[in-house]
Ligand SMILES: [Zn+2]
């Protein structure tokens with residue numbers, strides 16, 4: 001009896017650390033970004049495949065992955081024109097959404113109905129999300145498909161314009177894209193797709209006032225996918241976790257991209273995201289002209305700060321790397337500094353191609 005009791009006690013001690021580790025691991029890998037003043041920050045992936053087109057998994061598993069990654073919103077966007085498993089499955093184009101939606105409702109993940117209109121270039125592939133009936137997008141003429149998606153109230157974006165399988169040597173905006181754009185059929189564009197960043201897409205988004213998106217376009221599982229450092233996601237700044245608020249966020253271009261441990265987006269939005277991500281504590285040592293800083297980054301994006309050229313070299317470390325969900329300690333030497341703040345470049349927050357965000361560290 002004594003031995004049994006001892007074994008139970010021993011098992012408890014053995015199990016507790018294992019449970020602790022598992023929980024810890026989950027928290028570390030779950031994506032987190034703070035809310036802004038007026039809007040909440042939602043982590044979204046608007047381009048996802050399942051076995052109902054050429055994806056490898058059942059639709060409800062996409063919700064499981066979303067939970068593991070800490071996502072709030074996913075869109076199921078199976079190909080309309082490419083369904084290699086149709087001998088084994090009913091490839092009704094609405095089925096994958098229906099299955100994922102039920103699972104999403106059980107776990108608080110918002111699942112949006114979508115489809116990928118899949119053509120050779122031009123126009124390439126376009127995603128339509130917030131649609132009513134994906135089967136009606138199965139049309140001969142691609143313009144009829146986007147018109148139908150638009151008439152269903154869909155939000156349409158051009159996928160992976162830089163994909164080298166479709167644009168190997170050049171990245172061109174074709175006449176058919178202009179025709180779609182003039183008809184109000186293109187609302188957004190993927191600047192990031194899977195492991196690729198497309199600078200041309202970002203330039204077009206700025207020029208034509210399109211919403212920028214960053215999506216996984218996942219076919220395999222998240223664990224098996226060779227993402228650049230992490231799953232790429234779109235941050236949508238919206239009032240609430242509802243279809244209409246997320247849609248409003250997309251329409252009003254309240255998005256930022258998280259890709260390759262960098263943030264891309266509108267200056268005002270990502271500047272606020274940065275400020276909300278940093279908890280700053282200061283301690284003054286006036287006698288020695290020093291200010292000791294303790295900065296905690298609560299977000300999943302590392303934050304890399306570089307002093308501007310006019311800051312004296314001895315004043316502040318030449319590169320401050322604040323890891324995701326991590327702390328940093330350093331001091332500023334205020335001798336000969338007459339400003340009330342130091343201007344830093346945020347090396348991994350971009351407001352345009354090669355345009356880094358500025359951040360003022362108050363002294
Ligand atoms: Zn595609």
Ligand SMILES: [Zn+2]
Nearest residue numbers: 047049116217
């Ligand atoms: Zn796709």
